[in-house]
Amino acid sequence: MESTDLGWRALLRRQWPLACALVFFLASELFSEQGSWWQAPGSVVVAVLAVLAPRRPFDAALAAATAVAASSVVLLVAGTAAGVPVVSGLVISETAAVMAITAVAVRQASPVRAVVSVVVLVAVSAATLWVRPNYWAAEWPDYRPELWQQLFGGGVLLALSVGTGLYFRARDRERSTAVRAEVVAAQHAERMALARELHDVVAHYVTGIVVHAQAAQAVPAAAQEVLPIIVHSGNEALTAMRRLVGTLRGAEADAPAPAATSDLADDVRGVVAESDQPVRLRLDLPVAVPPSLGRSVLRLVQESLTNSRKHAGGVSRVDVSVTVADGQVHVVVADDGRERRAAPVGGSGGYGLIGMRERVELLGGEFGAGPRAGGGWEVRASLPIGG
CATH class of the missing domain: 3.30.565.10 (Histidine kinase-like ATPase, C-terminal domain)
Structure with a gap:
């Protein structure tokens, strides 16, 4: 089961428009003359799953399909229609929630799981046309949508959901590629900066050590004069190395980087x-x-x-x-x-x-x-x- 590691605060900032829309749809259905309270529990569950879908899109798709199927059985047993259907037997809140879950699954799930999610949601949604009591037969006996109308409407909404998911999936891929490129560029710049620091500072002091040591070898009498210089250069080189190692390890160096004064x-x-x-x-x-x-x-x-x-x-x-x-x-x-x-x-x-x-x-x-x-x-x- 995949997870996007989306925190609750981030989820709220991202999903509040969808949550508000679903609450409005639910309220409109339940308090309208055509609404049915038997349908309310299933619609609420599917709406909640749509809001939480970015955390676990595949699980949300399977759970939403199960909720729609269970709600259909409850309505069948109760012998009451869910309300004005938008597509197949789904009311507007269920339709919006299923579309949102479909888009999220296509955007975030692996290709195989995305296909499974879409197939399961489409199959369960289509089945509601035959499982749930016919709303049109009870309210307007003379009107019944043709099958081609249902297929056309469902196909349009399905294409809209899948297309939205694919669009954002491509955007996410582009963003991820751009971020990786920026990280690589930043790492390269940091390596170059460290290489310059290593060459400019450490090599400077090490060169001084070698030159003064060679001078001491050539003129033994000057050894006592150059030894303090060698010691000083060695200490400076060690300090610079500790600072660079601290930078590479992501920790603060033991000594601040040498900087120009005023x-x-x-x-x-x-x-x-x-x-x-x-x-x-x-x-x-x-x-x-x-x-x-x-x-x-x-x-x-x-x-x-x-x-x-x-x-x-x-x-x-x-x-x-x-x-x-x-x-x-x-x-x-x-x-x-x-x-x-x-x-x-x-x-x-x-x-x-x-x-x-x-x-x-x-x-x-x-x-x-x-x-x-x-x-x-x-x-x-x-x-x-x-x-």
């Missing part, structure tokens, strides 16, 4: 100082930069300096420029080194420039990177402050 200039100076490279820094920030944008600026500077340390040899100067002009933050990082012939520290996955380009384009900016005319490498990015 003073981007100081943040850039800190990143430059941590790089331990011969940097000539130029800052021109006459207006405040939002922290969210400042963090991306820091990542660009940090990754560019890391690439310079990994891929360039014989670097004597790295020019870092962070300026604001024309409503944009302009970042330029250029070195005068030459390309290393040996493999860079830690290898190269080729994701650094890709990550920087993605970060800039997501913010609506422009990115460019390539060799300089006079030798070395240059990274340029422009990010709109209002983006």
Whole structure:
């Protein structure tokens, strides 16, 4: 037995128009001159089942068919007509309820159960024409609907019910496909964001550890000076890893994600100082930069300096420029080194420039990177402050 896991509040919000309509039909039948109280219990049961059908459509269809059959037997034994029939022997409240249940079963049930539900409801509804006492014979002896009229009317209502169910079934399928596509896109974006964070932050500190360890090997006397730097870089890398693992596990990280402060200039100076490279820094920030944008600026500077340390040899100067002009933050990082012939520290996955380009384009900016005319490498990015 399938269930849509529809809560009672959600069911009420979804079904109240149908419930109100069925209550109106029931009241109209019971308090009219043509109505029969013998028919009331069965009509009420079928109406309630129609309102609850979205929770268990197949069960509701079978129960409604049973209720209609039982009501027909009661009317036969009592020898009284149910009231003015709409189609076959069903009155308007029963007809509306059966149509609603049919539409819900076609919309929500599996194909096999949907077919079984429709067949059972149609068979029981058709049987009421012969089981229930003939209303027309008692009220208007000269009038009796032809069989083709019953078939035509029933066919139209059946087509309307099944068509409605199929329409909403297709809509549900399209909505489900769209939701799945959105989930996949969100997961992909989250993976890309985590990949950029892993590359920009963790790889930065690990590269620093390897470079300083190599320096200590080359100059043993400098070991005592670089060991504190290695320890600091290792702790920062572990902190970043814990944060990323916490994000992947859906929990809050042990430490907040590094973010830009209100003073981007100081943040850039800190990143430059941590790089331990011969940097000539130029800052021109006459207006405040939002922290969210400042963090991306820091990542660009940090990754560019890391690439310079990994891929360039014989670097004597790295020019870092962070300026604001024309409503944009302009970042330029250029070195005068030459390309290393040996493999860079830690290898190269080729994701650094890709990550920087993605970060800039997501913010609506422009990115460019390539060799300089006079030798070395240059990274340029422009990010709109209002983006």
